[in-house]
Amino acid sequence: MNINLKKATLIKRYKRFLADIILEDGIETTIHVANTGAMTGCATADDTVWYSTSDNKKRKYPYSWEITQTQNDHFICVNTLRANELVEEALTNKTINELRNYKNLRREVKYGDENSKIDFLLTDENDVETYIEVKSVTLLGNGPKSTQGYFPDAVTLRGQKHLRELMQMKQQGHRAILLFAVLHSGIESVMAAQHIDAKYAELLSQAMQQGVEVIAYKVSFDKAVSNIKMSLVEPLTVKLVENVTDEPKKRVKYIDSP
Incomplete structure (x- = not known):
């Protein structure tokens, strides 16, 4: 499975399906989180977020959190x-x-x-x-x-x-x-x-x-x-x-x- 992704920095995850991130150009935005679990160890502030982009114009949040790259350099696919x-x-x-x-x-x-x-x-x-x-x-x-x-x-x-x-x-x-x-x-x-x-x-x-x-x-x-x-x-x-x-x-x- 190949996924085209971009990098961002995690601010925080909240309300189950949302997280705030900082894009590489410094802009803050909100991203969709397809994971209802606790995500323990997968959502620490300042972790690297790898996200995909949807071309569905009806989506409120076009970015989807796919992978976390932790500060210990572990890779975790968080999109269940x-x-x-x-x-x-x-x-x-x-x-x-x-x-x-x-x-x-x-x-x-x-x-x-x-x-x-x-x-x-x-x-x-x-x-x-x-x-x-x-x-x-x-x-x-x-x-x-x-x-x-x-x-x-x-x-x-x-x-x-x-x-x-x-x-x-x-x-x-x-x-x-x-x-x-x-x-x-x-x-x-x-x-x-x-x-x-x-x-x-x-x-x-x-x-x-x-x-x-x-x-x-x-x-x-x-x-x-x-x-x-x-x-x-x-x-x-x-x-x-x-x-x-x-x-x-x-x-x-x-x-x-x-």
Whole structure:
């Protein structure tokens, strides 16, 4: 995925979908933020914002925040809409090892008892169905040397529902997969954020015990002058919740994570 981007400096993010930035020519303006999560560690004042520009004249805010370049030089794709696009591209290019053998791909298919839509439904040559739920991971653990990533970054009722739906699909004899799309260059492994959403961590453990597959793939960032190429190519380890030892034992109440 190639995106033409321009740079700016972050002033602050606010009201969920808005942020103020300083453009390279010194002008201050407001930008759209396609992320309902807490964006912890992804929105620090003076970070570099890489933004795209829409040619839709009806948009109030033509600029969209795509990537954060932190002061530690980490790259983070904060536009959660990109996660599914990156996964679909990887599925098409057969770069996800666990998901190479399929015949048909469908998006946003209704399923389950809780009125959900699966991100991707794959069917193989034998008509076996694989249900794939995608979650974007951008939360890096505490400490300057941490490489541990966590999901979610906020209490997520939607995420809990999706785990229940995946377990139901597995019980019905289908293949069910939770795919963590890791959109942070500094993350090297993924773990449920028990210190943020204990219920989600509990459900994830149940899902894994019942045979729901949990995999993680990390995005690579290839930066040119006004273009950043992103691709989901590197498999990462998903660790068990019980390994959490270095994170604060507190719950974070915030807007629901995607």
